[in-house]
Every structure is written in C-alpha cells, then in structure tokens.
Amino acid sequence: MPQFDALLVCDCAGSMRLNPDALADAAGVPRERTRACSRLCTAELDAAREALGSGATLIACGQMAGLFHDLAAELGAEERLTCVDIRDRAGWTDAGDPTPKQAALLAEAALDAPPMPAMDVRSDGVCLVLAGARPEPALEAARLLAPSLSVTVIAEAAPDLAAPPEGFELALGRLRAARGALGGFEVTIDGFAPLDPAGRGAPRFGQPRDGARSGCDVIVDLRGGAPAFPAPDKRDGYVRVDPAEPGAAARAALEAGQLRGEFEKTLHIRFDPMLCAYSRARKPGCSRCLEVCPTGAIQPAGDAVSIDPMVCAGCGACAAVCPSGAASYDAPPVAHLFARLRTLASAWRAAAGPGGGAPRVLFHDAWGAEMIALSARFGRGLPADVIPVEVPEVEGVGHAELMAALGSGFAQALILAGPRTERAALAPQLALTRALLRGARSDEERAGLIEPADPDALEAALRAPAPPPHGAAPIMALGGRREVARLAVAALAGDPPPEPFALPAGAPYGAVEVNADACTLCLACVSLCPVGALGDNPDRPQLRFQEAACLQCGICAATCPESAITLVPRFDPRPQALSARVLHEEEPFECVECGKPFGVRSTIERIAARLEGKHWLYANPEAGRMIRMCDDCRVRAQFHARDNPFALGAPRRPRTTDDYLSADDED
Structure with missing residues (x-):
C-alpha cells in the first residue's frame, strides 16, 4: 500500500461537504499534511504544485485528473x-453524511493496483468490406x-x-464463415468472382467458385442482417454498421480507419488446463464456461478447453x-477485488463509528x-450509503464476489447492468447467490440486479427499501472464490x-448419491474425479467423498458403468463437509489360500457363480x-x-565338457 505524504481535497466551489480530518485518517496521511481547497484546479493550483514537489500526493479529484497529471509531468x-474521484461517487448526494463513503474511497485509492497482463497485436491495415444487396454504402x-x-x-x-473502381479491389461473393x-x-x-478489368463496356466478373479463403486484419460489415460473429460489439477489428443508417459509410470508415498499427491487447483470463474439469478419458464433465462465453473464444481441447486470447473480450x-x-480473471485478479471490498467496508466502519450502520455496494x-x-451532476446522486465499485x-461478478461483499460487511450487494451486459451469465449467478442467502438464514434481497434506463431510474432503484445490516462479523476474504463463498x-x-440446503440445478456445489445395490466399487469414478472429491481406502473396499471439494462436474456419473451415481446440487455449511465420509463400502473377500483380504466379497462371489464350472477355463475345481x-x-x-497350458516342460540340461568328450569316444 503506497504511503502518501500529502492529501488535497476540494469541495468543488463549495458544492459538497468535506471532513478533512476524517479523510486524512482514512488515507493514512498526517492531518497537518492535508489541505482542504475550494478551487484546486484553478485559483489554488499552486497547492498541488507544492504538494507534488515535496512527495507522494493523493488528490481527491477525478474530473480534472488530466490537468494534475500534466502538472506532475x-x-x-x-x-x-494519485487521483481519485470522491465528488461524483460520494460528494454530490441529496441526503446523509458523505464522509464515511469518501473515507472508504480514499482508503481504496491507497491500494496497489496490480499490473495488467497484455500482448502486442499488429494490424497492417488489410481491410475486407462486406456488401449486401445494396452495395453502395460499402x-x-x-x-x-x-x-x-x-x-x-x-x-x-x-x-x-x-x-472499375480505383483505390480498392472488388469481387462478388458471399461470406460463408469467418474466424x-x-x-x-x-x-x-x-x-467468389473477382472483377475482370479488361475489355470495353461495363466491368465484368470472373467465373465464381466456392470455398475461396483469405486473411485480413479488419472486417467492415455493411451487409445488414445477421452479424458474422456472436456478440459482434465485443469482437476487436470487426466493424458492423447498418447500411440503412444515415451516414453509415462515414461511420464505418471513421471506426475502421483507426485500426492500423500496433495495439496492446489485455489478457483478461488466466487459464490452467490442469484444473479444468471439462472431461476425463473422453467422459463429459463441466461445460459451464462454454455455455456462457458470448464471443465463442472458448473451445473444447481434449480433456480441457482452450481460450483464444485474441477473441476473448474480457x-x-x-x-x-x-x-x-x-479460468480466473486476471485483469485485475479476483484477489485484488476482494482486497478492495475489505478495504472499503473496514474504512466505512472506521469513519462511521459505532451505530453508523452498514454500506451497500x-x-x-x-x-x-x-x-x-x-446522476450526481444533474440529479440526486448516489445515496450516502451506496459505495460504487467499478x-x-x-x-x-459472480456468486463468490457477491458473497464476499456481504461477508466483508456490506448490507447489500447490487449489480448495475447496462445495455451491453450479457444477462445469460448474470441470472444464474444471482439465483445461486440468493439460494445461498436463504440457506444461510439471511434475506435473499441482499443480492440484486438493477437495470435502469436513465439516471432517474437509477436513483429510484437505489432509494427503494433495502435490507438492514446483517450484524455478522466481517470475514477475511482470502483464498479462492469457493473458499471465500464458504466463509x-x-x-x-x-x-x-444450518443443515445442508438445496441449490439450483447446475450449481458448482453439491453431493453425490450412490445406489448401493448397483455400485460394484469398481472405483472408476475415483480414478477420473478431477479434484479428488471421490476417493478410496487402500485397506478396505470403500468409496469416500469430500463434499466441499465436489464441483458437480458430472464426470463421475458419466463414468460409472452401472449408472449408480446421481448428482445432488446443495450446500453443506457444516465443518463435516470438509472431511471425507464413506458413501458405500462392502466386506473384502479373503484369499482361500493365504487369508489376505482382496477385492469385494460380493463381486468375487458373483464372478465365481458365473464362471465356476460354466467356462472351459474353470471347468475343474482347482x-x-x-x-x-x-x-x-x-x-x-x-x-x-x-x-x-502355460507349462513348457523341464528345462534342458546344459551340456558340459564331459558330454562332448563322451560323444567323441563313441565316435
């Protein structure tokens, strides 16, 4: 966490309330090194110059951050x-004390931001323009x-x-596929029929052929109708404009004309194929990521999946x-988001004091x-207890992030969805979160999704009745997403x-039920379980299960030759879920010669009943x-x-020197 030598706060011409001492404490800056201004970006700019000249400076202004960065340069x-906005997010509000939220935002600004992994992408400007029935816009x-x-x-x-057109190539054809x-x-x-520039009269095209392939750096789609890619607005380098729109050609040219040169592509997802539970030994398992990826960046690749970083939209x-x-988010990592939530909640509590309530995120x-x-500039702004987290x-934001926020001390966790938000991924995660809250004897309305069309609708949604503080002691949100959700x-x-409670179908938590009458304890499920939730006992015929580790991937059920396994989506919050328990066991069979236990008694007896005296290899009692x-x-x-049948007779006696001498004497 960086240590700031100075803090500059500004009430923006007296338009918001500030408590400089409380904000200094939250930012970890001595109060004597904190200065409250009213026009920091204009008349009091020298205060910023003086602070920057003496050490690390935190300026609580987001609107004029560019000016302050130019000054720093x-x-x-x-x-x-470091600049942080506390005006739009906390200062401009119609009611309530903004100090706790302002303090929380300043404390968050002191966190070290992890570096963003990235790769270089080169575009040489080879552009393919697709024209439809009306080729004029293209x-x-x-x-x-x-x-x-x-x-x-x-x-x-x-x-x-x-x-023939000048400056570009022209051909007839229909797009079959693009990737x-x-x-x-x-x-x-x-x-595909290229233009033939030879001859008099109107331009003519060559003989068409199917399956022509080529490559390009940019695609401009002015066909209208269905796009060439799923989630077209998330595909880098793909410019799609409705040709019926006024100025469609100019808009497409303006956007595509900037797509030549060197670009930096953020690597949003870190993927470890060794942890992937997509498949084992060609038995199908988890396919959740394939079902929710809007761009098609995820594809099967043997026992795991692969993620194309160029197609991934993050x-x-x-x-x-x-x-x-x-698959874990890496730009930034989820651990950084958990740290932000912990910092925001704890700083709020410190600034609000006892009885100050709890914030919402x-x-x-x-x-x-x-x-x-x-909303802040023209309306009522955010309520004083709502902390925005971008x-x-x-x-x-899945169930683990929502539960981490609630566990860190927030009274409610809300998601603000926009016009480009993929609802297919959010809805199941919200349903899972609410099921976890019900099972935890809490109010399911602590997690929610709001979809306002304008700032007025946003203000109304955030001022609707909200659940009171839950009163639970804050957790230390450390570890993986599953561990934090359990905490x-x-x-x-x-x-x-509470006792184990049911979860929606497809939940990543649950148990497995085994039909004891059908299970033969072959342990095929144990050998293919990707996380070791199913295990055996080397000393006895047992099938053991650790519920907290189970992903509900379904590989065990697909593997079982007797169809004896059933998945049960549920959550067991008890400590027993962290330990292995016996799902099915039988008595071992003891060897009739040495008495050593081996195999499963019922299986050995079943095999003997089917083969003994009935198969030619086992026709005699021995x-x-x-x-x-x-x-x-x-x-x-x-x-x-x-x-x-495998006997080869007695080994031949080796010949010695005496044997050779005896043979010579006989001759």
Missing part, C-alpha cells in the same frame, strides 16, 4: 501522483478507407459501375462460473460510471450452522478355486497346476 513527479466506405487501408470489397450483388480477431481474421467466401463470465478456478462498469456521473465487466455463508448463518485367490496365490497355483 511538468514537475517530473508522475509517479508521485463502396462509399471503401473509397473513404482506400487512402489509409488496403481495401477489398466483397459484394453479394453486382454494383452498377461505369468503370479470428483484429490482425488475424480468416474468411471463407462462396461464389467479460469474465467464464471466471464467474468456473467451479475449479481453472454497487458493482458497475464504464457505462455505469457514466450513469453515476450524470469493474471491467459486470458479467465477471461468507458460514459468517452470515452464524452458530449453529481352476475354479483360483477365482477366490489373491494375485500372488493365483500365480503360484497356476504355475504348479496339473495340465498347466
């Missing part, structure tokens, strides 16, 4: 400046792009041209639903930040812990008795048995 103090876009990009137009219908992203698209065209839905942690993305800013994409459920439930022997005794009995 002028002074050679870029690394000593041709106009191609003319605008030709000076800066290398353009080829593929039109579904022949355009009315007096002469890739900025700098690496691959397309397949059917009916929504985080896969990390939110991954039960094993194989509002997860939002960049669209939500704009909505909050509009994340790259709200789809990445939060235990904290909210209190003592004694052979039938071998079925009831352990491995060692069976080998010895087989070796010494009469009419042993």
